Amino acid sequence: MKLVTFSLQGEERQRIGAVLDESGAVCEFAASAAPHFGSMLALIDAGERGLEEARGVLLKRENVHEAGGVRLLAPVPEPRQMRDALCFEKHLRQARANRHLFGFEGFPRDPAKVDVPAVWYDQPIYYKANRFSVVGPDVDVIVPRSETRFDYELELGVFLSRKGKDIRPEDAYDHIFGYCIFNDFTARTAQLREMTGQLGPAKGKDFDTGNAMGPWLVTADEVPDPHNLTMVARINGEEWSRGNSGEMHHKFPAVLAHISSDETLHAGEFIGSGTVGSGCGLELGRFLKHGDLVELEIEGLGILRNRVVDRSAGV
Numbered sequence: 001m002k003l004v005t006f007s008l009q010g011e012e013r014q015r016i017g018a019v020l021d022e023s024g025a026v027c028e029f030a031a032s033a034a035p036h037f038g039s040m041l042a043l044i045d046a047g048e049r050g051l052e053e054a055r056g057v058l059l060k061r062e063n064v065h066e067a068g069g070v071r072l073l074a075p076v077p078e079p080r081q082m083r084d085a086l087c088f089e090k091h092l093r094q095a096r097a098n099r100h101l102f103g104f105e106g107f108p109r110d111p112a113k114v115d116v117p118a119v120w121y122d123q124p125i126y127y128k129a130n131r132f133s134v135v136g137p138d139v140d141v142i143v144p145r146s147e148t149r150f151d152y153e154l155e156l157g158v159f160l161s162r163k164g165k166d167i168r169p170e171d172a173y174d175h176i177f178g179y180c181i182f183n184d185f186t187a188r189t190a191q192l193r194e195m196t197g198q199l200g201p202a203k204g205k206d207f208d209t210g211n212a213m214g215p216w217l218v219t220a221d222e223v224p225d226p227h228n229l230t231m232v233a234r235i236n237g238e239e240w241s242r243g244n245s246g247e248m249h250h251k252f253p254a255v256l257a258h259i260s261s262d263e264t265l266h267a268g269e270f271i272g273s274g275t276v277g278s279g280c281g282l283e284l285g286r287f288l289k290h291g292d293l294v295e296l297e298i299e300g301l302g303i304l305r306n307r308v309v310d311r312s313a314g315v
Contacts, residue, residue, distance in 0.1 A: 001018045001051070001054065001055065001058065001218070001219045001222070002018055002019040002215045002216040002217070002218055002222075002302070003017075003040065003043070003054075003075060003178065003216055003218075003219065004016065004017055004018065004019060004026060004072055004073075004075060004215070004216045004217070005039070005040050005072075005073045005076065005077055005136075006065075006070050006071060006072050006073055006075065007069075007070075007071050007073065008013060008065065008068050008069055008070065008071070009070070009071060010222070013112065014039065014073060014077065015028050015029075015030075015031070016028070016029050016037060016038075016039060016040050016043060017029050017063070017065075018054065018058055018216075019074065019216055019258060020061070020064065020221045020314065023030075023066075023067055024066075024067030024068070024070070025064055025065065025066050025067055026064070026070050027057060027058050027061065027062070027063060027064050027065075027300050028052055028063040029043070029053075029063075030063055032169075032283075033057070034053060034063055036052075037050075037054075038054075040075055040076045040077075040265075041076060041078075041080065041268045044073045044076075044159065044160075044267050045267050045268070047161065047162065048313060051219065055109055057113065057141065065244060069294050070091075071138075072136055072137050072214060072215055072216070073136040073214075074134045074135055074136035074140070074212075074213045074214055074297060075136070075159075075180055075213060075214055075215075075216055075217035076134075076159060076213070076217065076270065077134060077136070078132065078134065078269065079131045079159070079268060079269060079270040079271040080131070080196075080266050080267070080268040080269050081128070081131060081265075081266065081268075082128065082129035082130070082131045082211070082269070082270045082271075082272075083126045083127070083128055083129065083259060083269070083270070083272070084126060084127060084129050084155070084182075084271070084272035084274060085124050085125065085126040085250070085270050085271065085272060085273060085274045086113070086120070086124075086125045086126065086274040086275075087124060087236075087248040087249055087250045087255065087273050087274045088242075088243075088247055088248060088249065088273070088274055088275060088276050088277050088279070089109075089162045089247075089249050089277075090247060090276075090277025090278065091274065091275040091276060091277045091278070091279060091280070091283060092114075092116060092120065093111035093112070093114045093116065094111045094277065094278065094282075094283035095275075095280070095282050095283055096111075096114045096115075096116075097109050097110060097114050098283065098285060099112040099192065101149075101285060102149075102189065102193075102284075103216060104191045104192070105166045108149070109218065113115070113251055121249070122133075123250075123258050124250040124254060124259070126255070126259065126271075126274075127200075127205075128208065129184070129205060129206075129272070130205065130206045130211065131212060131270075132205065133152075133207065133208050133209060133210045133211050134204070134211045134212075134213055135209045135211070135213075135251065135306070136212070136213060136214045136215070137212075137213050137214040137215040137304050137305055138305055138306070138307075139207045139209065139212065139306055140209070140306070140307050140308075140309040141185050141210070141212060141294075141306045141307070141308055141309065142207070142208060142209050142309050142311065143187070143290070143308060143309065143310040143311065143312070144187045144190065144203070144204065145311065145312070146189075146312075147187040147188075147189055147190060148189060148287075149187075149188040149189050149281075149282075149287045150185070150186070150187060150188070150287055150288045150289075150308065150310070151185070151186045151187075151188050151280050151287055151288060152183055152184075152185060152186075152233060152235075152280060152281065152288060152294050152296070153182075153183060153275040153279060153280045154183070154232075154233045154241050154275060154276050154279035154280065154296050155181075155182040155183070155184055155187050155233050155272045155273050155274060155276070155279070156179060156181070156182065156226065156229065156231065156245050156272070156298055156301075157179065157180050157181070157182035157213065157270055157271065157273065157278075158176050158177075158178070158179055158226075158252060158270070158271050158273045158275040159176070159177045159178055159179075159180070159217060159268065159269070159270055160161055160175050160177060160179035160256075160265055160267055160268065160269045160271070161174075161175055161176060161178075161220075161264065161267055161291075162174075162175055162254075162267050162268075163263070163264060163265065163266050163267060164265050165172075165232045165258055165260055165262075165263065165264040165265070166260055166261060166262070166265050167256050167258075167265070168257060168259040169253035169254055169256075169257045172251075172252060172253035172256040172257060173220065175229050175256060175265070176226075176256075176314050177219070177220060177267070178217045178218050178219045178221050179216075179217070179218050179220070179223050179226055179301060180213050180215055180216065180217045180218065181212060181213065181215075181296050181298050181301050181302065181303075181304040182211070182212070182270075182272045182273075183211075183212040183294065183296050183304055183306060183307075184205070184210075184211065184272060185209070185211070185212065185274070186204055186205060186280070186282075187203065187204050187205075187207065187212045187236070188204065188282055188287065190203045190204040191203075191204025192204070193253055195277070202275065211215060211237050212304060212306045213270075213304070213313050214232070214302070214304050215276070215302045215303065215304055215305075216301075216302055218300065218301050218302075222300070223300060223301075226245060226247065227245050227246045227248060227251050227252075227254060228244065228246045228248075229241045229244065229245040229298050229299040229300060229301070230242070230243075230244055230298070230299040231245060231279065231296075231297070231299075232275045232296070232297045232298075233279060233294070233295070233296050233297075234294075234295040234297070235288070235292050235293070235294055235295075236292055236293050237293075237302075238250055238293075240284060240286070241276070241278050241279045241280070241284075242278065243276035243277050243278055243279055244276070245273065245276065245298070245307075247276065247277055248273060248274075252271075252273075255271060255273075256271070256275055259271065264273035287307045287309070289310065290308060290309065290310035290313035291307065291308065291309075291310045291313075292307070293305060293306075293308075294306050294307070294308065298310045
């Protein structure tokens with residue numbers, strides 16, 4: 001199922017449901033029918049029982065809203081926790097090779113010669129993101145004040161289905177509820193400056209509207225191999241980025257096993273893959289500007305669109 005959180009045009013109340021077909025019509029899971037239809041987190045908490053009831057509602061084709069009357073929100077508007085990993089070696093090498101764009105000299109400009117710390121190969125590296133700055137499709141993303149090199153990041157994300165601690169890699173897929181597209185918008189000037197202090201990222205990532213997700217959450221049963229998905233980014237219709245999720249050095253089973261070591265993970269938590277190789281402007285030496293329409297597409301997961309708004313441009 002392609003699960004969505006949405007509101008009807010002219011209303012603020014959040015509802016959940018599933019996209020029916022290419023028309024974009026949405027079948028609502030009415031909260032009056034079951035408590036676990038009250039929010040996406042409640043549906044995730046209900047486990048397989050909740051999903052079976054949702055499938056039953058879809059078969060009846062009741063409470064259908066046409067696409068024109070629906071406003072899609074982030075599939076999970078406020079995740080219980082957010083972590084973002086750095087799993088693509090190509091991205092790491094190419095991003096580090098372009099540090100000279102920010103005045104950092106004395107580093108190799110050839111990605112093949114970039115020094116990658118040994119720990120990166122030994123274990124998945126990740127940071128905790130701001131779960132309160134999540135937005136969905138077709139929402140304007142606001143550039144932080146004074147930022148001149150604003151960037152997108154093309155990522156694959158997972159939501160966890162249940163609690164787990166010390167998860168074994170072979171059991172990891174049992175803990176994945178579904179997948180969605182994640183655009184980890186980044187203020188590059190702030191990020192590269194603050195991370196010279198041996199901590200972060202902080203304000204390079206933490207700003208309102210910075211974490212875009214959607215357009216829907218595809219249940220795990222519809223993604224037979226999450227590590228063989230074509231990933232594409234287009235800016236104003238022009239393709240900037242193309243990669244494949246199979247290029248992850250640390251794949252999701254290894255990521256979940258590492259993060260859950262000595263730590264309990266919970267249903268409704270989000271984990272990002274990190275940026276696919278060539279999946280951001282920093283790697284390409286080009287950045288976003290006011291009015292740019294950013295479209296991220298991942299095979300089988302839809303297209304996530306957001307427009308960039310720079311307040312310094314007079315808005």
